[in-house]
Amino acid sequence: MEIRVEGLTKHYVAEGRTVKALDRVDLTIPANRIFTLLGPSGCGKTTLLRCIVGLETPDDGEIRIGDEVVWSRARGIAVPTEKRGLGMVFQTYAIWPHMSVFDNVAYPLQVRGVERATIGKKVAAALHFVQLDGLDRRSATRLSGGQQQRVALARALVAEPKVILFDEPLSNLDAKLREETRKELKRFLGELDITAVYVTHDRVEALALSDSIAVMRAGSIVEIGSPQKIYFHADHRFVADFIGRANLIPVTVRGSSGEFTVVDSALGRFACAPRDLAPGSAATLCLRPEFLHLHEGAAIPDHNGVTGRIESLAFVGEVYEAEIRVADLLLLARTGPDTQLREGDTVSFTVTPEHCLLVSA
Ligand code: ATP
Numbered sequence: 001m002e003i004r005v006e007g008l009t010k011h012y013v014a015e016g017r018t019v020k021a022l023d024r025v026d027l028t029i030p031a032n033r034i035f036t037l038l039g040p041s042g043c044g045k046t047t048l049l050r051c052i053v054g055l056e057t058p059d060d061g062e063i064r065i066g067d068e069v070v071w072s073r074a075r076g077i078a079v080p081t082e083k084r085g086l087g088m089v090f091q092t093y094a095i096w097p098h099m100s101v102f103d104n105v106a107y108p109l110q111v112r113g114v115e116r117a118t119i120g121k122k123v124a125a126a127l128h129f130v131q132l133d134g135l136d137r138r139s140a141t142r143l144s145g146g147q148q149q150r151v152a153l154a155r156a157l158v159a160e161p162k163v164i165l166f167d168e169p170l171s172n173l174d175a176k177l178r179e180e181t182r183k184e185l186k187r188f189l190g191e192l193d194i195t196a197v198y199v200t201h202d203r204v205e206a207l208a209l210s211d212s213i214a215v216m217r218a219g220s221i222v223e224i225g226s227p228q229k230i231y232f233h234a235d236h237r238f239v240a241d242f243i244g245r246a247n248l249i250p251v252t253v254r255g256s257s258g259e260f261t262v263v264d265s266a267l268g269r270f271a272c273a274p275r276d277l278a279p280g281s282a283a284t285l286c287l288r289p290e291f292l293h294l295h296e297g298a299a300i301p302d303h304n305g306v307t308g309r310i311e312s313l314a315f316v317g318e319v320y321e322a323e324i325r326v327a328d329l330l331l332l333a334r335t336g337p338d339t340q341l342r343e344g345d346t347v348s349f350t351v352t353p354e355h356c357l358l359v360s361a
Contacts, residue, residue: 145174
C-alpha cells in the first residue's frame with residue numbers, strides 16, 4: 001500500500017521553546033518496498049513515523065494510507081492507530097518478558113477477539129516465517145537479542161498488515177548480530193507484499209536494506225533516491241556528507257569541456273561528472289576516499305592529479321586509511337592492505353572524472 005504525506009507539520013513545545021519537528025513534509029512512500037527515513041538525531045524521523053502510525057497528532061497536513069485518508073486537519077479526520085492496519089517494530093524489542101513467545105505473538109490477534117483455533121494457526125505461521133518454530137512455549141526473555149527481535153517481527157506481522165513500520169529496530173544488537181539480523185529482515189520483507197517504512201540514523205543499515213532512502217534534516221526531506229543514487233549521485237552537500245566518508249572541497253565552476261564540468265579548487269583544476277552549473281558559480285567537489293588512487297611520488301601535471309604528503313596511515317582491517325596533506329587541506333584516502341607507502345611519503349592521487357561528484361555549495 002502506498003503512503004502519501006502532504007504538508008505535514010508538527011511542533012513541540014518544551015521548556016518554553018518551540019521546536020519545529022516536521023516542516024511541511026510532502027512524501028510518497030511506494031507500495032511494497034523498503035523505504036528508509038535517514039538523518040541525524042533530532043531531524044524528525046521518529047516524529048514522522050509516529051504521525052503515520054497515529055501515536056502523534058500533527059499540527060497540519062494530511063496522511064493517506066492506500067486510498068484512505070487516516071489524518072487530515074482540513075477534513076477533521078483522525079483514524080485511531082489500531083484502525084490504520086499497521087504493524088510496528090521498535091528499538092526496544094517491546095516484547096513482554098513475563099509472557100511466552102506464543103503469547104507475545106498472539107497478543108494483537110487476542111485484542112481483536114480472533115478465535116483461538118485461528119490464533120494458533122496464525123501464530124504458528126508467523127513463527128515459522130521468522131524461523132522460530134518450536135520455541136512458542138519458551139519464555140520470551142530466554143531468547144537471544146536477535147531472536148527477541150524476530151519475535152517482535154512475528155508479532156508485527158501476525159495480523160497481516162499491509163504496512164510495517166520500524167523505528168531503529170536493530171540498534172540494541174551488537175555489530176555482528178545487527179548485520180545478520182539486517183540481512184534476515186531484508187529477506188523476510190522481500191518475501192512479503194508489504195510496504196516497510198524504516199527509521200535509522202545508521203547509513204550502512206540504510207544503504208544495505210533499502211529500496212529507497214529519504215534523507216532528512218531539521219524537519220524536512222532533503223533528497224530521496226535509491227541507495228546508489230544517494231551515495232554516488234547526491235545533489236546536496238549535506239546528503240553526500242551524511243551518507244558516507246567524503247572529502248568535500250569548495251570549488252568554482254569554470255564551464256564545460258566535452259562531456260565534463262570543469263572546476264577550479266585549492267587542489268587545482270578538476271574535470272568532473274557533468275552537472276548543469278553556471279560558470280562562476282560555487283559548488284562542492286565530493287571525492288569518496290575509495291576513489292582516490294594513490295601512487296608514490298609527484299603527480300604528472302594534469303587534470304585530476306594531486307600531490308601531497310601522507311600525514312597519517314592507519315590500518316583499519318581490510319584497508320589502510322591515509323590522511324594526505326595538500327596545502328591547508330587534509331584528505332582521506334583508502335589503500336590496499338599490501339601498500340608499501342609510509343607516513344611522511346610524498347604521494348599523488350588521481351580521480352577519474354566520473355568519480356568527481358559536484359554537489360551544492
Ligand atoms: P533520533 O534519531 O535521535 O531518534 P529523530 O530524527 O527521530 O531523532 P525526533 O525524535 O522526531 O527526531 O525529534 C525531532 C525534534 O523534536 C527534536 O528536536 C526533538 O528534540 C523534538 N521532540 C521530539 N519529541 C518531543 C517531545 N515529546 N517533546 C518535545 N520535543 C520533542
